[in-house]
Amino acid sequence: xxxxxxxxxxxxxxxxxxxxxxxxxxxxxxxxxxxxxxxxxxxxxxxxxxxxxxxxxxxxxxxxxxxxxxxxxxxxxxxxxxxxxxxxxxxxxxxxxxxxxxxxxxxxxxxxxxxxxxxxxxxxxxxxxxxxxxxxxxxxxxxxxxxxx
Numbered sequence: 001x002x003x004x005x006x007x008x009x010x011x012x013x014x015x016x017x018x019x020x021x022x023x024x025x026x027x028x029x030x031x032x033x034x035x036x037x038x039x040x041x042x043x044x045x046x047x048x049x050x051x052x053x054x055x056x057x058x059x060x061x062x063x064x065x066x067x068x069x070x071x072x073x074x075x076x077x078x079x080x081x082x083x084x085x086x087x088x089x090x091x092x093x094x095x096x097x098x099x100x101x102x103x104x105x106x107x108x109x110x111x112x113x114x115x116x117x118x119x120x121x122x123x124x125x126x127x128x129x130x131x132x133x134x135x136x137x138x139x140x141x142x143x144x145x146x147x148x149x
Contacts, residue, residue, distance in 0.1 A: 001027050003067075008034075011070035012063055017045050020060050021108065024067060029075075031111035031122075032068040036060055039099040039106055052100035057108075057134040061124040062086045064108045065140055069120070083143040084120070092136030104128040110138075118142050 003024035009015055021034045038044050039052055039060075046056040069084055099106070107127045114121040119141060126134040 001071075003027075008063075008067055012066045014063060014066075017041070017043060019063070020044075020046075021063050021067065022105075024071075025107075027068060027071050029072060029112075031109065032064050032071070034060075034064045034067065034108045036106040036108055039102060044100070047100065050100075051098050053098055054094040054096050054134055057094075057099060057106075057126045058086070058089050058092070058136075058138070060106065060108045060126060061110055061122075061134075061138060064110045064124070065120070065122055065138065068110060068112070069140070069142075084140045085143075086138060087119075087141040088139040090137045090139070092134065094134055095131070096133050099126075099133065102128045102133065106133070113137070 001024065005019060005022050008021050008024065009019045020036055020038045022037045023035050025033045025035055044052055046052055046059060110122045110124045112120060112122055119139060121137065121139050123137050125132055
């Protein structure tokens, strides 16, 4: 399954320059792999003083997880996506200080480890070429009946 940037923007609330992912390369029930090029864009809205700090990689991952959730909801026959909120990022390891100076495209992957009522736990990684730039785990709290879990 390959989805374009426009397809991604139709699935998540982030629009315009805040839609950081360029395309979905693959997705199944267990996880998702996306490609991003926006880290090289001088107008990236997450840049601070011209620098895109590595911690911003967590937003790339959060968007990949949101796309994954929307795709899985669609596959389960739900008309809309179930809103979620990044609740925690744990065991995050940054192998670089910044992302804007990485010449290669970013591969953003998230693999679902646990899915319980109202919660998802993913492990994630951001790679460029053969280098792992960011890795860790993230918990997502899902909205229940218009509220939060």
